[in-house]
Amino acid sequence: xxxxxxxxxxxxxxxxxxxxxxxxxxxxxxxxxxxxxxxxxxxxxxxxxxxxxxxxxxxxxxxxxxxx
Numbered sequence: 001x002x003x004x005x006x007x008x009x010x011x012x013x014x015x016x017x018x019x020x021x022x023x024x025x026x027x028x029x030x031x032x033x034x035x036x037x038x039x040x041x042x043x044x045x046x047x048x049x050x051x052x053x054x055x056x057x058x059x060x061x062x063x064x065x066x067x068x
Contacts, residue, residue, distance in 0.1 A: 008046040012039055013058050023059070 016023045022042060029035040032048035032055070039046050051058075 005046065005050050008039075008044050009050065009054055009058070011044050012046060012051075015042060015044065016059055 016026060022038075025038060026035055029038055032052040035051050036046055036048045039051070
């Protein structure tokens, strides 16, 4: 994992924790591509592949962050 990807995932994890509305929107995204697009709309550049690989560790409960 590159340092840019790692930084993006850290930023995404923080936003998911701080912004309940964003977290709810993220959970409703049907695919990792749409989740990456939503993250991009919030200034976080992360690939769908990186999101897919890390989907279970982005929130503290360990459950997938989105359905996709």
